[in-house]
Amino acid sequence: MTYFEDLRVGMRTEVGSHTFRADEIKAFAREFDPQSFHLDEEAAARSHFGALCASGWHTAAVCLRHIVLARQRQEAELRRRGEAVARTGPSPGLRDLVWPRPVYVGDTIALRAVASRPDVGLRVARHSGINQRGELVYSVLSSTFIERRVRNPDGVQA
């Protein structure tokens, strides 16, 4: 992770994209969200979704994967350049988790993170997933504690 002081409001990271296949949608659903519209095409066709779609938590997990991999790529690049990598703490929580639209089989979701409030002591970023039609399908406000460059910036200096 870049250091807390290096973050700027509005800083935007495109973290990758993922096309959802029917087999992975069903595999996730069998293990964690065994509702018929995530497991079976015919049952899904009769449901309010109208077609097989991914569990919202599957969408969240895929977004997580891309966020983690993007951070690991960024950290590898920092190390390659001989720069320090900021440590992060455990997540203090997430707010405002919504799935405005279903993610159907074959939908390709582009995932991004936009830093929104680095001034409050946490990096707060909106993570979102946008489908191939430009429609929002996943959004959450994610908070991360990030190490500051200076351990004690308000410490006695003189």
Add this chain to the structure above:
Amino acid sequence: MTYFEDLRVGMRTEVGSHTFRADEIKAFAREFDPQSFHLDEEAAARSHFGALCASGWHTAAVCLRHIVLARQRQEAELRRRGEAVARTGPSPGLRDLVWPRPVYVGDTIALRAVASRPDVGLRVARHSGINQRGELVYSVLSSTFIERRVRNPDGVQA
């Protein structure tokens, strides 16, 4: 699901419990959250967690599984008694998702749902996971649209 009108504030459901094994923690992490403290005992020992622990999203997914299965058991029971089953809509979102403590290998998490505000048109319930020491490890405010018994309760009657 029981109908919206049958919900009461404070209604509490114990939905099951789950003991997290190292192999499933690593399998989830490999697929969705490939951070070293979810993948490798030695790296985890050196991290701020101190030992291998589950991705918070794995905890969330396991809670989801139990919530879904508990609802399916409840609906099967309603059908067995010849009672109607209320339909639910897609999730309008979740708020206030936190993981106050890590879930370590061997931790057994009891999962519950407590209805908190059925008066606002949605069922809002706090889903939570409590470890074998009685400590909260997972908590989220989950909203669900639930069918009312009467389609148009405010409709013209006379």
